[in-house]
Amino acid sequence: MALRLNDTAPDFTADSTEGEISFHDWIGDGYAILFSHPKDFTPVCTTELGMMAGMAEEFSKRNAKIIGVSVDPVEDHHKWKSDIATFTGNEVSYPMIGDPEMKVAKLYDMLPASEERTDGRTPADNATVRTVFIIGPDKKVKLSMTYPMTTGRNFDEILRALDSIQLTAKHKVATPAGWSQGGDVIITGGVSDDEARDKFGDFDQKLPYIRTTKQPS
Structure with missing residues (x-):
C-alpha cells in the first residue's frame, strides 16, 4: 500500500555521500525533505539537485534538512556532484543516498515491490522514482508529490508548502x-x-x- 499522509515514514539505514545514514536518527527533531531521482547524470535531475543546493540555506532556516536518493551507487553520486556544480553553479552539500538495490525506492513505494532487475536499468525503467516527501519531527509524512520524468520539480512550491505545514501545525x-x-x-x-x-x-x-x-x- 502506498504511503499516505500521516503515515510514519519508513526508517532505513543506507550509504550516502556523507557516510552511512540512519534515516530517523538523521532527521532528529526537525523536518526532512527527501527527494528521489531515477538515475544519475540525467538532465532534469541535474538541474533539480543544483537548485536544491542553492536553496539549502532557506530550508535550514526552517529547521529542515535536505536529502536526495538515486538508484545509482554513491561512487556515481560523487562524480555527478561535479557536473551539478559545473552546470548550476551550486555545490551539493547535502547527502545523496545510494540505492542501487532499490531498497529505499521500494520501501517508499516508488517502484513496484516485485521489480528485481537492478543492472542495465534506464531512467525510463525507474520512472516512478520522482517523488518529494516532507517528513516532520514526529517522523510522519506531511506531504508527497510525484512528478513525471520530463517535468522539473518546483522547489519554491516545496518551500511554500513547508511554510504552510509549519504554520498550521503551530x-x-x-x-x-x-x-x-x-x-x-x-x-x-x-x-x-x-x-x-x-x-x-x-x-x-x-x-x-x-x-x-x-x-x-
Whole structure:
C-alpha cells in the first residue's frame, strides 16, 4: 500500500555521500525533505539537485534538512556532484543516498515491490522514482508529490508548502490557494468566534464557513 499522509515514514539505514545514514536518527527533531531521482547524470535531475543546493540555506532556516536518493551507487553520486556544480553553479552539500538495490525506492513505494532487475536499468525503467516527501519531527509524512520524468520539480512550491505545514501545525489555521508567507490565513472550523477573537483579534467573515485573519506571528 502506498504511503499516505500521516503515515510514519519508513526508517532505513543506507550509504550516502556523507557516510552511512540512519534515516530517523538523521532527521532528529526537525523536518526532512527527501527527494528521489531515477538515475544519475540525467538532465532534469541535474538541474533539480543544483537548485536544491542553492536553496539549502532557506530550508535550514526552517529547521529542515535536505536529502536526495538515486538508484545509482554513491561512487556515481560523487562524480555527478561535479557536473551539478559545473552546470548550476551550486555545490551539493547535502547527502545523496545510494540505492542501487532499490531498497529505499521500494520501501517508499516508488517502484513496484516485485521489480528485481537492478543492472542495465534506464531512467525510463525507474520512472516512478520522482517523488518529494516532507517528513516532520514526529517522523510522519506531511506531504508527497510525484512528478513525471520530463517535468522539473518546483522547489519554491516545496518551500511554500513547508511554510504552510509549519504554520498550521503551530496555530489553528489553514492556508488558502496560492498563499505565501505574510498572506491572510483561514481560521479552522473547530475554533469558535470567541476563541478566534481571543487568539487572532479581528477576523473577516467572508462566508458562513470562511473566516480569514492576518497570519499569526
